[in-house]
Amino acid sequence: MPKKVEKLHSTLMKKGIPGIECTQWHNSIKLEGELGNWQDIITAGKIATKFGYKGVVNEIKLRGFKEPEIKAPKIKDNAIDNRRPDVVIIGGGVIGCSIAREMSKYDLDILVLEKESDVAMHASSRNDGMIHPGIASHTNTLRGKMNVKGNAMYTKLCQELDIPFERYGNFILFDDKKIAYGAGALFAYRAKHYGIEMEYCNREKLVELEPNLTDKAVAGYSFPSAGVLSPYKLTVALAENAVENGVEFSLDTIVTSMHKLHGEIVSVQTNRGKIYPKAVINAAGTFSDCVADMAEDKFFTIHPRKGEIVILDKKKGPDVTRSMGLVSPEMLYSTSKGGGVMRTIDNNVLVGPDAYEQPLREDFSTHRENIQAVLNKHLKLIKTFEPSDAITYFAGIRACTYEEEFVIERSEYVKNLIHAAGIQSPGLASAPAIAEEICKITVNALSECMQVIPNSKFNPNRRRVPHLDKLSFDEKQKVIKENPDYGVIVCRCEEISRGEIIDAVNSALPATSVDAIKRRVRPGMGRCQGGFCAPLVTNIICEQTGLTPEQITKCGGDSNLLFEKTPKGGASK
Amino acid sequence: MTKEMTCIVCPNGCLMRIEQEGDKIEVFDAICKRGIEFAKNELTNPTRSITTTVATKFEDYPLLSVKTSGEIPKDKIFEAMKKINSTIVKKRVKVDDVVIKNLFGTDVVATSDMTLDVKTQRLID
Amino acid sequence: MKQRYRVCVLGGGPAGLAAAVSAANEGAQVLIIEREAKLGGILKQCIHDGFGLIRFGQRLTGPEYAEREIKEMLGSKVDYITSSFVTNVKRISDGGFELEIQSANGMMKVQSDTLVIACGCREKTSRQVFIHGDRPAGIYSAGTAQYFVNIMGYMPTKRCVILGSGDIGMIMARRLTLEGAEVEGVYEIKDTPAGLARNVAQCLDDFDIPLHLSTTVTRVIGDKRVEAIEVAKVDKNFCPIENTKRIIPCDSLILSVGLLPENEIAQKLDIEIDFATKGAYVDQCFMTNVPGVFSCGNALHVNDLADYVSESGELAGKYAANFRPSQRDIVKIEYDSKDFLYVVPQYYDVTQGGELSLYFRSKTDCKDRKVYLDFDDDTVLDKKYKRLLPSEMEAVKVKPKKKVTSATLRMGDFK
Structure with missing residues (x-):
């Protein structure tokens, strides 16, 4: 056993984690064995990162736990069989869609594979929408570099994609002045390294900027470059603009295996046929290590870190202007930021998230205790917030590697495989920068076997449709005169018109499920949570697509809203 | 024998006490006569009215709400539903127009007026 | 359409219709603004009977009750618009109000001396009663299920669990049973039913649907569609008791966990809301703290009977028509x-x-x-x-x- 491996083994023993087999695999370290609790497995993985390997492949099993099979689409056909795209992107999250759009600047045949029935179904629709300033990242990390660069790109990007973005700043708050001063040195160091604007705020300044802050916060730092957007609107907009520029999406499509020859992926098997891409981009989120494994290039491991978030009624939106969180000294150096409260781009308030390790990659269930803890922890920061303001809550899963670092690189062992993996927070803020980097790497790789030329027809601007809530009285008057459907309100809580829903159904990436519509234009996001509008939205989808009500789903697959017709006129037995 | 029964005649929902000995039935705690009547009926020949919908042949009015004009024996409810569900209304009817004649001794009538033409707006000068 | 009305009624359900008619009877020029395509409010889908005993001395179904009110409104001098949404409302310098209204006809502004808020109520959601676990298709409020069955003519479930013993929940238990679905049981967190005793008798007992008191839903299980529901008995503080948990296979969870007055428009006018009712504070004239703004029906507080809704509308309409600014x-x-x-x-x-x-x-x-x-x-x-x-x-x-x-x-x- 090499010395380094031996040292790791004995360190694990010392930490009370015995029976772990450690082996070097390429430049990485692989851990195998079985342990009785998940936290020990996480701890073992974390310890292994301290030994200077490229990555930790943590294969330690949890005793008595069988990882559930990946939730796969039921459909089986040959829709994409025999296709020979230049680039296949695995994963239709914000990373996959950002890459797709970025790559559509080149004259390439690009195919995005997404196992769900829509884009942004996992982490990309299950986060707080914050465009972080970058201050939470250690210096000289990809997470920090991509974050700061990506943050700066958002103003232009959101204009091109026609989605709302607000650079409203954030506060990192402290309940102790001394700790605040101490943290100031760390922030100043990072701010200088990355070029992040920051300002110290005493209590008076904080209250001047956020009058509803309780006296929990005694001092803090302001980071004006922080912003907010709707993460699912962004992902959809990226996908739509990619489609407008020639990218093709194959939804309900799961990659089941890959065939390699001479260190290169030759074919990718899916439930909808076998394809033969020139290059493969791994943007598979919490499954990105599984995809790497299919190409025998698993040099990192995803450990799913779950978070739960609460949304408060729009009534409370005006009570805060930015995002803010109270930070304890131990959180300053930790891998997650501890959550907080923030106003969303749609003027709700978002509370949380929390962060906890657990073994399931796509279990989005929420738990009473966790939601309660999130409320208890953060509501006290703002005077006017009450638990009864909560209208909904949800869970998301961060795709974290043990290194707690992004994997953005061309595979060392598989020539035509590029990883955009381990993208956890601040993945949303980093997405445009990651896409640029991945695009550069991919174009270089492709140039070895083909000529890559720019797409002369690339149009960065997504098709404009009216957003009624952003229009003045006279502007609304104008668009309704042109199309009366914009005048008919379907969602009373969010004031969404029939015309906007029809636009979503007929967009470049058509939305044909109730949740897909909800993600794009928000009916059902409000205080009634779709009680009034879900049937109306169902009817509009039917009318636009020719589907019947019992065919309409909540979110694809078998999530049909309705069974058969009531037995009227002898309609059923 | 003593038993309790909730009157369903009106929203008051009186909780009645009933003493039954052979054919003799005494009802207590009902605020009105209708409760006494209901209780006696309930012990001898329980009946219910049904409200439901029925299919029509009109595309602009595919479902019509209906009710039994009187009551039917309680144990015939599902049989009655079967009959109603196999019916298709072929002409436009008004409230109380008969849709099915003599269903277990009563009629099924419309509870909505298919001819009522309410415009989307009305603005009187 | 008139530039200015004496009374603008927000909502064309039973409260709004009654308010409009009574205001018109007082000689006022009245406009009803209804956001849905049809007048009548929620009564349109309440095809069961039991309405109107007080107001009409007759047992009517929801559609019958609504149509009577609509016909009466049509017979009086009332203007109305449907599929029209009030997007904003503000006080103007002469003490009246200006409404911005959005509809397929475009945007318009209407002024009124007084407003009657008759927007009704909405159902509490699964989230508001903190239901956890997965969130697949198949979680519906009783009112949504009622719309699917009675208006669209589709079955939202074949086998369901109903949480909450509110009247709509029990009525839907019967309705779904009549149409061939199986209602496994109705679960109520409190130790008494939330709805009327007669509905326990005629909607549940009649169909042998069990009512489980002091029991609640603790978890929803299901990936794409509800596959099962976990229920548990609760203690005196409504906390689930661990060893009483049980899993019920079903395809839907239907909720009847309470109603909340809709007062979003009222809040734009700084109307004070009573924490107890979730509706506006009013005086005996149904006038809110903002002079000239009246509230009635289920927007004011959740009523048991449509009859009371109409009654309050009638009074609010009358007082709105006769409103004169004065010291209170x-x-x-x-x-x-x-x-x-x-x-x-x-x-x-x-x-x-x-x-x-x-x-x-x-x-x-x-x-x-x-x-x-x-x-x-x-x-x-x-x-x-x-x-x-x-x-x-x-x-x-x-x-x-x-x-x-x-x-x-x-x-x-x-x-």
Whole structure:
């Protein structure tokens, strides 16, 4: 056993984690064995990162736990069989869609594979929408570099994609002045390294900027470059603009295996046929290590870190202007930021998230205790917030590697495989920068076997449709005169018109499920949570697509809203 | 024998006490006569009215709400539903127009007026 | 359309229709603004009967009741617009109001001397009662399920669990059973049913649908569609008891966990909301703290009966038509929150005087109680109740004999 491996083994023993087999695999370290609790497995993985390997492949099993099979689409056909795209992107999250759009600047045949029935179904629709300033990242990390660069790109990007973005700043708050001063040195160091604007705020300044802050916060730092957007609107907009520029999406499509020859992926098997891409981009989120494994290039491991978030009624939106969180000294150096409260781009308030390790990659269930803890922890920061303001809550899963670092690189062992993996927070803020980097790497790789030329027809601007809530009285008057459907309100809580829903159904990436519509234009996001509008939205989808009500789903697959017709006129037995 | 029964005649929902000995039935705690009547009926020949919908042949009015004009024996409810569900209304009817004649001794009538033409707006000068 | 109305009624359900007709009968120019495509409000989908016993002396179904009200409105001088949404409302310098209205015809502005808020209520959602676990398709409020079955003619379930024993929940239990679905049971977190006793009898008992009291849903299980529901008994603090958890296979969870008045428009006018009712504070004229703005029906407080909704609309409409700005002299109607859940109206305006239609709910299920209303030393109400229930609203009418300075509603024993 090499010395380094031996040292790791004995360190694990010392930490009370015995029976772990450690082996070097390429430049990485692989851990195998079985342990009785998940936290020990996480701890073992974390310890292994301290030994200077490229990555930790943590294969330690949890005793008595069988990882559930990946939730796969039921459909089986040959829709994409025999296709020979230049680039296949695995994963239709914000990373996959950002890459797709970025790559559509080149004259390439690009195919995005997404196992769900829509884009942004996992982490990309299950986060707080914050465009972080970058201050939470250690210096000289990809997470920090991509974050700061990506943050700066958002103003232009959101204009091109026609989605709302607000650079409203954030506060990192402290309940102790001394700790605040101490943290100031760390922030100043990072701010200088990355070029992040920051300002110290005493209590008076904080209250001047956020009058509803309780006296929990005694001092803090302001980071004006922080912003907010709707993460699912962004992902959809990226996908739509990619489609407008020639990218093709194959939804309900799961990659089941890959065939390699001479260190290169030759074919990718899916439930909808076998394809033969020139290059493969791994943007598979919490499954990105599984995809790497299919190409025998698993040099990192995803450990799913779950978070739960609460949304408060729009009534409370005006009570805060930015995002803010109270930070304890131990959180300053930790891998997650501890959550907080923030106003969303749609003027709700978002509370949380929390962060906890657990073994399931796509279990989005929420738990009473966790939601309660999130409320208890953060509501006290703002005077006017009450638990009864909560209208909904949800869970998301961060795709974290043990290194707690992004994997953005061309595979060392598989020539035509590029990883955009381990993208956890601040993945949303980093997405445009990651896409640029991945695009550069991919174009270089492709140039070895083909000529890559720019797409002369690339149009960065997504098709404009009216957003009624952003229009003045006279502007609304104008668009309704042109199309009366914009005048008919379907969602009373969010004031969404029939015309906007029809636009979503007929967009470049058509939305044909109730949740897909909800993600794009928000009916059902409000205080009634779709009680009034879900049937109306169902009817509009039917009318636009020719589907019947019992065919309409909540979110694809078998999530049909309705069974058969009531037995009227002898309609059923 | 003593038993309790909730009157369903009106929203008051009186909780009645009933003493039954052979054919003799005494009802207590009902605020009105209708409760006494209901209780006696309930012990001898329980009946219910049904409200439901029925299919029509009109595309602009595919479902019509209906009710039994009187009551039917309680144990015939599902049989009655079967009959109603196999019916298709072929002409436009008004409230109380008969849709099915003599269903277990009563009629099924419309509870909505298919001819009522309410415009989307009305603005009187 | 007129530039300015005397009364603008927001909502064309039973409250709004009654308000409009009564205001028109007082000679006012009235406009009803309805956001849905059709008038009649939620009654359109309430095809069951039991409406109208007080107002019409007849047992009517929801559509029958609604159509009577619509016909009456059509017979009086009332303007109305449907599929029209009030996007904004503000006070103007002459004391009136200006409404911005969005519809397929475009945007328009309408002015009115007074407003009657008759927007009804909405259902509490699964999230508001903190249901956890997965969130697949198949979680519906009872009202949404009712729309699917009665208006669209589709079955939202074949086998369901109903959480909450509100009236709509029980009525849907019967309705779904009649149409061939199986209702596994109705679960109620409290130890008494939330809805009317007659609905327990005729909707559940008649069909052998079990009602499980002190039991709640603790988790939803299912990936794409509901596959099962976990229920558990609760202790006195409504906390689930771990060892009573059980899993029920089903395809839907239907919720009837309460209604909330809709007051989003009211809040744009800084109308004060009573925490107890979730509706506006009003006086005996149904006028809110903002002079010229009236509230009625389920937007004011959730009523048990459409009849009371209409009654409050009728009064609000009449008072709105006759509104004159004047100094108010408000007396708060005091009550002990240990005895009463709420009281509406919350105020008596001495300068207006006149009769007081009072609605209240008791805080607990209690027997053999007396309810009194004192105006100063004068007890104007002294009424016996064999039983009072939080789920059953009581209505009384009283009139003070002289100018009052205080009002107190109180409860006592009899026998």
